[in-house]
Amino acid sequence: MELRHLRYFVALAEELHFARAAQRLNIAPPTLTVQIQEIERTLAARLFARTRRSVALTPAGEVFLAEARAVLERFARAESAGRRAGRGEIGRIAIGYVGSAAYAGVLQDQTRRFRAGFPAVEVGAREWPMESLPGLVADGEVDVGFVRLPMALPRSLRTHVLLRDYFCLALPVGHPAAGEAAVAPERLAGEGFVAPEQGAGTYEVARRGGFAPRIVSAPGSLLAVLTQVSLGMGVAVVPSVVREVVNLPNVVFAPLAGETIASEVAALFRTGEAGPMARNFIRQVIDTPELRLSPDDWARARSVG
Missing domain, CATH: 1.10.10.10 (Winged helix-like DNA-binding domain superfamily/Winged helix DNA-binding domain)
Incomplete structure (x- = not known):
């Protein structure tokens, strides 16, 4: 029948x-x-x-x-x-992210907008170590990752930049360089560095200053990095966006002198994605114009303050 x-x-x-x-x-x-x-x-x-x-x-x-x-x-x-x-209107999508993407707000913006457009799709989000996300996305365990560039990526993956940020310096209160308008890289030659997951900023500062960085700790997340700075264990080169959202005792932020050291928050996804739900999310990401943060905004804020 x-x-x-x-x-x-x-x-x-x-x-x-x-x-x-x-x-x-x-x-x-x-x-x-x-x-x-x-x-x-x-x-x-x-x-x-x-x-x-x-x-x-x-x-x-x-x-x-x-x-x-x-x-x-x-x-x-x-x-x-x-x-x-x-059509990708029901089901589940897996999002992976690094902490600085959450601090920057791009993760929250993308998931909020996607949920509004596709309320029947379950969005699962989990923080991962930065170095593991490319492999997780490439293997299909994560559909879209939010990472901080630069980083090495497999050819099967693409990125779309959502936030153009820059690195700054996190110092313990009372550090001799804390009151300077901008800290020259060579000024940091004798410092111990607390290294975040994204080490590009740390090594670029050291390169410009003409020294090899002395890494005293690499605790992982940005919050853990800033906590160790607050304990006086060293200084850290971190994305500027954290100074807007993290307020820890005994930590101050200072701009770095010289040319801006760029850092970008980007969505990471598979080239030729076949899943309809992931395709809908990726389409939204690609249609989102990038947000730019500038050291000039910091200078203006300091002058107003």
Whole structure:
């Protein structure tokens, strides 16, 4: 028995008239008669009591009608769910991120907008070590990652920059360089550095200052890095965005002298993504213009303060 048989039966059960039911189904009345007889033979039960003047459901027909309607309703729901899943409107998407993406607000902005546009999609988000995210995205465990560039990436992945940031210096309160308008890289030659996951800023400062950085600790997350700075364990080269959102005792931030050392927060995703939900998220990301932070904004804020 096929779904069409259930549709034929339900139409006749609701119309109780072969000609009207056949017209509703857009088939000939004799065809409908044959189909109903086929259903009754399959079930070995009479579903309709028929006379020259009337058609009525039998008790077996009443029972079968309730079940047939339930099957058709479940099929309609399944068909709708399948189509919505094919359009990426339902299901689950896995997001991976590094802490500085959350501090920058780009992670929150993208997930909030995606949830508003696709409320039936479950968004799972988890923080990962920065070096593991490219592999997780490439292997399909994570659909979209939020990372801080620069970093080495497999050829199978693409990025879209959402925030152009720059590095600054985090110092313990009372550090001799804390009151300087801008700290020259060579000024830091004898310092111990607390290194964040994104070490590009630290090594570029050391290169410009002409020294090899002395790494005293590499605790992982930016919050852990700044905590160790607050404990006086060393200085740290960190993204400037953290100074807006992290307020720890005994930590001050200072700009670095010279040309800006850029750092970018980007979404990371697979080239030629096949999953419809991930494609919808990626489309949103690509359509988002990048936000730029400038050291000039810091200078203006300092002058106002």
